[in-house]
Amino acid sequence: MKKRLVLWSSLGVAALLATIGAAWVLSLPPAPDVGAAPPIAKEEADAMLAALKPPKRQRPLIAIIGINDATETTDYLMPYGILRRADVADVVALATKPEPVTLYPAFKVVPDMTVADFDTRHPDGADYVIVPAMSRDDDPTVLQWLRNQAAKGATVIGVCAGAKIVGETGLLDGKLATTHWYYLDELRKRHPAIRYVADRRLVVDRGVVTTTGITASMPMSLTLIEAIAGRDKAEAVARDLGLPHWDARHESDAFTFTRPFALTALANTLAFWNREQLGIDLRAGADEVSLALVADAWSRTYRSHAVTFARTADALETRNHIRIIPDKVATNWSAEHLLPAIGSQRPAQALDQALQGIATRYGMPTADLVAMQLEYRR
Incomplete structure (x- = not known):
């Protein structure tokens, strides 16, 4: 079962x-029997930052997409708030329809614009697209829009169970990835071509990023800020968040x-x-x-x-x-x-x-x- x-x-x-x-x-x-995760090698960290460099603009454009009827609260708001406070990119919160977005488990928010409005204003697409967990993984508007953004050169970032949505687009096939611990088996069974990476809070592979569970969007956002604007800027934002250190290490077995x-x-x-x-x-x-x-x-x-x-x-x-x-x-x-x-x-x-x-x-x-x-x- x-x-x-x-x-x-x-x-x-x-x-x-x-x-x-x-x-x-x-x-x-x-209880899980785990120890501390080993540190990330400098070569790996440097390669991740290089892969996350802005693909198009010097000041990148970052779009966070959600569906109106149920999008995960922290997945949607945390990258928005962190990246906005960093002021190293233009960040917009999108919805599939022109009405408020009901977040789960709490809040209802007014998006900046719809995906259709975004396409009209930015026909060349975003630099980065952040995909939160949503109540459904097969929304046709979301899937097609993500495929279109990837085709225009955007880096697609699946936060938490948002990796399942990215998986449905086919963009993860043959690539390294991770997701929230509970949904890992489901993701691997549904998309056997995906190659799971343990003990990493975020994984980057050829224009697609995935993260582990909900709180992983904090180190993900800081890593993205570092790739865009350098370590000093990322550390300043981390201090503002109350986070003394961060990296991609993760104790998956925990x-x-x-x-x-x-x-x-x-x-x-x-x-x-x-x-x-x-x-x-x-x-x-x-x-x-x-x-x-x-x-x-x-x-x-x-x-x-x-x-x-x-x-x-x-x-x-x-x-x-x-x-x-x-x-x-x-x-x-x-x-x-x-x-x-x-x-x-x-x-x-x-x-x-x-x-x-x-x-x-x-x-x-x-x-x-x-x-x-x-x-x-x-």
Whole structure:
């Protein structure tokens, strides 16, 4: 039986575990047995940077594409916020239709333009196209647009399970690649010509980039900034993010189904009477990367879901000019269900504090469950 953890839906976890049964759960390891990943050789790092150099413009044009009905929150907002703050490229957030993009598991945003508008304004295409995870891998508009962008010389970057979408275009056939740990088997079975690379958070091969799970878009974005504008610029942005170091190293064996993961997911899903709606006070100028990480984390506990509220129904502009439409209009929120204010908090710190808050509220196993989904080593 195909063991599909539907990270888009907590009900998928309960259905999976109930179907497979206790025997499978008990057969899972109690914890992955891994050590620290070895450092990346300088020759490999230099080759990656050379392969990521801007293919067309001195100041590159970067397009982030999403479908309107469900695109992963952090995959869409994190590269946008990081690359915008670096100010080394022109960055646009796209959608397939001229309406807001519903992100999952949290937020609704106003895109800068549609893919059709982008093609009209930039007939020679983007330098880089970033592809987040989406609720479907076979959207015909997305697939054809990606093929067209690749044909025009764009470097295509599949973030997290966005690699599955890139795989559907055929652009990964015969190339080295990676993806979110949960979707790896699916990607390899569906596209056997892909050559998986373990222990790397991002893999570059002939104009196509893929990354591991959700938080990998942070080192991916920093690596792209370094390729465009040099190490000093990337380090300055990393300091702004609260990230002291980054590279492509990754402990792939650390991310897998474990017995605590399965049991915590099942227990939290079945405790439906304890599910909470937690409010985020959305203010103009907030850091969209911190917002995305915090909302994503709190919405993956299977005990809670984060929503935004504001004093107006109008879209509010974040630090780097993405427009977020509040979920609710309210002047305040129950103190018991109000998440700490984000403001200008550095993203890496915001994520660590969110995981600590989850551990305090629901227990360490739930914080570990969230970190595993985000593919984040705590």
